[in-house]
Amino acid sequence: MRTPVAVAAALAAILALPAHARTSHVLAPAPGDTATAAALAIAQAQNGDTIVLGAGVHRGPLRIAHAIVLRGQPGAVVDGGGRGSVIEVGASGTRIEELTVRASGTRVIDIDSGIHVIRAGGVEMRAVQLEDVLYGVYAERADQLTIAHCTLTGRVRPLDESGEGNGLHLWYCSDVSVHDNDVSRFVDAVYLSFVTRMNAVGNRLHDNGRYGLHTMYCQENRFVENEVTRDVAGCALMFTNHVEIARNRIVRNRGPRTYGLLLRDCSDGRFEANHLVDNTIAIFMDGSNRNHLEGNLVQDNGWGILLFSSSAGNVFTGNDFINNDYPVALDMRRTDNRFDDGTHGNYWSEAAAFDLDGNGVSDVPFAPVSAFAFVSKQYPDLAVLAKSPAVASLAVAERVFPSLRPSEAVDRFPRVRPDPRFARVPRPPLARGPRVVRETDTEPQVPRDWAAAAGFAVAGLVGVAGLVAGRRA
Numbered sequence: 001m002r003t004p005v006a007v008a009a010a011l012a013a014i015l016a017l018p019a020h021a022r023t024s025h026v027l028a029p030a031p032g033d034t035a036t037a038a039a040l041a042i043a044q045a046q047n048g049d050t051i052v053l054g055a056g057v058h059r060g061p062l063r064i065a066h067a068i069v070l071r072g073q074p075g076a077v078v079d080g081g082g083r084g085s086v087i088e089v090g091a092s093g094t095r096i097e098e099l100t101v102r103a104s105g106t107r108v109i110d111i112d113s114g115i116h117v118i119r120a121g122g123v124e125m126r127a128v129q130l131e132d133v134l135y136g137v138y139a140e141r142a143d144q145l146t147i148a149h150c151t152l153t154g155r156v157r158p159l160d161e162s163g164e165g166n167g168l169h170l171w172y173c174s175d176v177s178v179h180d181n182d183v184s185r186f187v188d189a190v191y192l193s194f195v196t197r198m199n200a201v202g203n204r205l206h207d208n209g210r211y212g213l214h215t216m217y218c219q220e221n222r223f224v225e226n227e228v229t230r231d232v233a234g235c236a237l238m239f240t241n242h243v244e245i246a247r248n249r250i251v252r253n254r255g256p257r258t259y260g261l262l263l264r265d266c267s268d269g270r271f272e273a274n275h276l277v278d279n280t281i282a283i284f285m286d287g288s289n290r291n292h293l294e295g296n297l298v299q300d301n302g303w304g305i306l307l308f309s310s311s312a313g314n315v316f317t318g319n320d321f322i323n324n325d326y327p328v329a330l331d332m333r334r335t336d337n338r339f340d341d342g343t344h345g346n347y348w349s350e351a352a353a354f355d356l357d358g359n360g361v362s363d364v365p366f367a368p369v370s371a372f373a374f375v376s377k378q379y380p381d382l383a384v385l386a387k388s389p390a391v392a393s394l395a396v397a398e399r400v401f402p403s404l405r406p407s408e409a410v411d412r413f414p415r416v417r418p419d420p421r422f423a424r425v426p427r428p429p430l431a432r433g434p435r436v437v438r439e440t441d442t443e444p445q446v447p448r449d450w451a452a453a454a455g456f457a458v459a460g461l462v463g464v465a466g467l468v469a470g471r472r473a
Contacts, residue, residue: 021048028056067093154186345413
C-alpha cells in the first residue's frame with residue numbers, strides 16, 4: 001500500500017509533465033537564405049518538446065529557454081557565423097544530441113562558446129561535434145551536467161600556451177559526468193574551477209596548448225581510464241583535494257617544463273594504476289600532502305618524481321620505476337614521504353637485485369635519490385653532465401660509500417621484478433637511462449678494478465663541487 005507521501009510525489013511528477021509534447025522538424029534554409037527557422041521553432045517550443053534539425057546548415061545563435069530536446073539528423077549543422085556563442089542553454093533538463101556546432105565568436109571576455117550553459121541543471125549533450133570554437137562547452141552553475149560521446153576541436157596550436165579558450169570549462173558545478181569524449185586544440189582540454197564530484201571516464205585529451213586536465217579549488221573528483229597525451233602537462237591539479245586518478249594513460253607530454261602529473265597544493269588523493277610514460281617529468285609535487293600513489297607504471301621519463309620539501313606524508317608503494325633518467329629528485333635531506341608502506345615497496349630498474357631467500361623482495365634497501373639528482377635539482381644546468389664519466393663514477397662511489405647518499409629517502413622493501421600486469425602493456429623503445437639489470441645477466445654490473453673506480457669517484461666529486469662553486473660565483 002502506498003503512503004500518502006509517495007502518492008503525492010507521483011501526482012506531482014505527473015502534473016509536471018507537459019500536456020502536449022510535440023516533435024517539430026525544421027528544414028535547413030537554402031544557401032543564401034537568411035531565414036532563422038531553427039531559432040523561431042526553439043522560441044515557440046514548450047517544456048518536453050523535441051526539435052529535429054534537418055541536414056544542412058542552420059544559422060545561430062540559438063537560445064534555449066525551455067527544457068527541450070534539440071536533435072540533428074545526419075548532416076545537420078548549427079553555424080554561429082563567428083559571433084557570440086552558437087547555442088545558449090538557460091533551461092534545466094535540456095538535451096542536445098547528434099549535432100555539429102561550429103564557428104563561435106572570438107571574444108574571451110564574452111566567453112564565446114560552442115555551447116554555453118548558465119544556471120541550468122540536468123543538461124545533457126550526447127554525440128555533439130564542436131568545431132572551430134573558442135570555448136567548446138562552457139558551463140556555469142550547471143549541476144548534474146552530462147557530456148558524452150562528443151568531439152571538441154578548438155583553434156589553439158598544440159603546445160602553444162599563448163592560445164585562448166578551453167574545451168570543457170566548468171565553473172561552480174557539481175555531480176558532473178564527462179565520458180567518452182575527444183578534446184583537442186584548446187588551451188586546456190578540461191578546466192574545472194570549484195567543481196565537486198566530477199566523474200570523467202574514457203576521454204581522450206590530446207594536442208592541446210597547455211593541460212589535458214586542469215583543476216582549481218575542486219573536491220572529490222574522479223578521473224579514470226582516460227588517455228592524455230602530447231600536452232604541456234597531462235593532469236595539472238591545483239588546490240584540489242580527495243581526488244581519484246586511476247588507470248589513465250598519461251604519455252608523451254614533452255617539453256622544457258612538461259609534466260605527466262602535476263600536483264600543487266593537493267592532498268588526500270589516490271593515484272593508482274596509471275601509466276606515466278615518456279614525459280619530461282612524470283610526477284611533480286609541491287605543497288601536496290598525504291597522497292597515496294600505488295601500482296603506477298613510471299617509465300622512460302626524464303624525472304620519475306620531482307618532490308619539493310613542502311610536500312609531506314605521501315606514500316609510494318607498488319609502483320614500477322623503469323628506465324627514468326632520475327627516479328626521484330628531492331630538495332631536502334630529511335623527509336617523511338615514504339617509498340614503502342611498511343611491508344611493500346616499489347620496483348626500481350636501477351636497483352641491484354639481491355634476493356637470496358627468493359621472496360621477490362630485495363635483501364638490500366634501495367635509496368632512489370642519487371647525489372647527482374639531488375645537486376641537479378638545485379642547479380638544473382648540470383643536467384647536461386648526466387651521462388658523463390664523472391657522474392657515473394659518483395654513482396659508483398655512492399654504492400661503495402653509503403654515507404655519500406644525499407637523502408634519507410629509502411625503499412626498505414624494493415621488489416626485484418616489475419609488476420606482471422605491465423608486461424602486457426606496449427612500451428616505447430628504451431632509448432635512455434641506465435641499463436636494467438635482469439636475472440639473465442651473467443656479469444655483475446660493478447667495475448672489477450675498485451682502485452680505478454675510487455679514483456674516478458673522487459674525480460667526479462671534485463668536478464661536481466667545482467661546477468656548483470662556479471655557479472654560485
